[in-house]
Amino acid sequence: MQKCTIEAVDREELTENHFIGLHEVMQDMWASETWLGELAQCNDCGKMLSKENVFWHLSEELIQRKVTNIMQILWIDSVPCAICSSDNTRLIYGPDNIERIKSRILDSVDSFIILCISEKQEIVGFNEGYIDSLDRIFQLDLHDQYKDIGLPEIKQRVEKALGYTPKEILSMSTMGLLRPYRSFQNLFKMIHEYALVLPESRLWMPGIVEYDRGGVTHRMNADVQRGISLGIEDDPILRAKMTNAGETYNWDLIVYPDVVAMQKDFFSKDIRHYFRMLKKQSTSKQIIQ
Ligand SMILES: [Zn+2]
Numbered sequence: 001m002q003k004c005t006i007e008a009v010d011r012e013e014l015t016e017n018h019f020i021g022l023h024e025v026m027q028d029m030w031a032s033e034t035w036l037g038e039l040a041q042c043n044d045c046g047k048m049l050s051k052e053n054v055f056w057h058l059s060e061e062l063i064q065r066k067v068t069n070i071m072q073i074l075w076i077d078s079v080p081c082a083i084c085s086s087d088n089t090r091l092i093y094g095p096d097n098i099e100r101i102k103s104r105i106l107d108s109v110d111s112f113i114i115l116c117i118s119e120k121q122e123i124v125g126f127n128e129g130y131i132d133s134l135d136r137i138f139q140l141d142l143h144d145q146y147k148d149i150g151l152p153e154i155k156q157r158v159e160k161a162l163g164y165t166p167k168e169i170l171s172m173s174t175m176g177l178l179r180p181y182r183s184f185q186n187l188f189k190m191i192h193e194y195a196l197v198l199p200e201s202r203l204w205m206p207g208i209v210e211y212d213r214g215g216v217t218h219r220m221n222a223d224v225q226r227g228i229s230l231g232i233e234d235d236p237i238l239r240a241k242m243t244n245a246g247e248t249y250n251w252d253l254i255v256y257p258d259v260v261a262m263q264k265d266f267f268s269k270d271i272r273h274y275f276r277m278l279k280k281q282s283t284s285k286q287i288i289q
Contacts, residue, residue, distance in 0.1 A: 001180070001181070001183055002118065002119075002124075002180045002181055003118075003119055004116045004117055004118050004119075004124050004125065004181050004186065005116070005117050006114060006115070006116045006117075006125075006186065006189045006190055006193055007114070007115060007117070007193060008112070008113065008114050008115075008193050008194070008196070008197040009113050009114075009115050011105050011106060011111045011113060014105065014113070018115070018123065019098050019101055019102045019105075020098055021115075021122060021123030022101050022123060022126055023093065023095070023097050023098045023101055024066050024067070024068045024123070025066070025123055025124065025125060025126060025176050025178060026093060026097065026101070026126075026174070026176060027039075027066075027067050027068070027091070027092075027093040027097070028051070028066045028067050028068075028178060029174075029176040029178075030092065030093060031050060031051040031067055031092075031093075032050065032051050032052070032179075033050045033051070033052045034179075037049075037050030037051075037052070037053075038050070038092045039051045039053075039054055039067060039079065039091065039092060040054065040078075040079050040089045040090060040091045040092060041089060041090055041092060042081035042083065042084060042086055042088070042089045043086070043088040043089060043090060044081065044084055044086040044088050045081060045083050045084040045086065047081060047082070047083045047084075049079065049081060049082055049083075049089065051063070051067060053082040054079045054080070054082055055070060056082070058070070064178075064179055064180055066178065078091075079091070104130065104140060105128075105130075108130040108131060108132050108136075109130075109131040109132055109133075109168060110130070110131040110199075111128070111129070111130050111131075112128065112129040112130075112194060112197050112198060113126065113127075113128055114126060114127040114128070114190050114193045114194050114197065116177060116181060116186065116190065118181070124177065124178045124180075124181050125175075125176055125177035125178060125181055125186070125190065126174075126175070126176055127175040127190045127191065127193070127194050128172075128173045128174060128175070129170055129171065129172050129173060129194065129198070129207075130170070130171045130173060131168050131169070131170050131171075131202070131205070132168065132169070132171060133167070133168060133169075134151075134154070134155060134158060134166065134169050134208075135151065137169060137171040137208060138151045138154060140171075141171050141173055141210075142154065142210070142253075144243065144244045145242050145243060145244055145249075145251075146232075146242065146243075146253075147243055148241040148242070148243055149232065149238050149241050149242065153232075153238070154230070154232075154253075157230040157231070157232070158206075158208070158230065158255055161228040161230065161255045161257075162206055162255060162257055166205075166206050168205065169205070169206050169207065169208050169255075170198075170202070170205055170206070170207040170208070170259050170260070171207070171208055171209070172207055172208070172209035172259070173209075175187075175190060175191075175217065177190070184216070185271075187216060187217075188267075188271055188274070191220075191263075191267045192267050192268070192269075192270075194263065194267070195263035195264050195266070195267035195268045196268055198259075198260045198263055198264065199260070200260075200264075202260045203258065203260050203261045203264070204257075204258050204260070204261065205258070205259060205260050206255055206256060206257055206258070206259060207255065207256040207259025207260075207262075208253070208254070208255050208256075209221075209227075209253075209254055209256070210251050210252065210253050210254070211251060211252050211254060212250070212251055213250045213251060213252050214250065218252060221254060223278050223281075224262060224266050224277075224278070224281070225281060226256055226257075226258070226262040227254040227255065227256050228254065228255050228256070228257070229252050229253070229254050230253045230254065230255065232253050233250065233251060233252055233253070265277060266278075
């Protein structure tokens with residue numbers, strides 16, 4: 001396991017290099033088959049290409065590097081299609097994504113960014129959160145998958161779960177860590193730093209997040225028992241309306257009535273505190289039952 005330092009960075013302190021670094025980690029994360037396997041799409045045969053499809057011939061050591069590093073080493077600026085060998089492909093997250101990330105961070109009502117920095121001073125992971133109106137969060141974070149389900153349906157479910165219409169909501173968006181740095185300790189540290197950076201003044205603010213049901217963070221959500229699933233993926237009619245979601249896509253859109261308080265309760269101290277909180281939770285639940 002390689003070492004990295006994990007710390008919160010104020011959005012005013014972010015430089016162009018930070019935005020590029022965030023883009024590179026994001027691109028790599030989605031490109032890998034352990035996530036969505038979306039590195040590029042072939043314009044000729046339409047096939048979606050994963051990092052492993054394109055770079056299958058590389059050594060284990062080399063394929064663990066970021067896509068941008070691999071492309072620099074191979075001296076290429078587009079990737080070939082693994083199916084039809086065409087060079088006419090487009091990167092799903094190309095360099096234009098840098099501007100998108102920048103505007104997301106700088107134009108939101110508030111942003112919370114945790115960075116994992118390697119010993120070589122490169123960004124190797126991040127955790128992000130944004131405060132915005134639900135309308136804006138829908139456009140920026142949910143539109144790709146939920147556009148045919150529509151904002152009114154999501155809004156109605158959020159209102160039902162919370163019991164009111166939130167003016168602003170915290171979108172917990174994405175969290176990513178390159179493979180050589182992936183460990184439960186690092187993951188926990190990222191969530192811990194995030195819990196510390198969320199403002200006390202927003203303790204009762206609601207949150208929205210989409211979890212991969214197979215992932216560690218979804219399991220942690222189930223353990224803390226504070227999130228409410230919107231039930232979209234469990235409704236066959238709505239599930240059928242999801243776009244850009246493959247058959248194996250099994251995520252869960254969840255709202256938290258008090259996301260900042262929840263984060264601080266569970267993650268503002270060390271791992272032992274977290275496990276003690278879980279134990280307390282299951283004990284109090286038994287008493288209620
Ligand atoms: Zn092709």
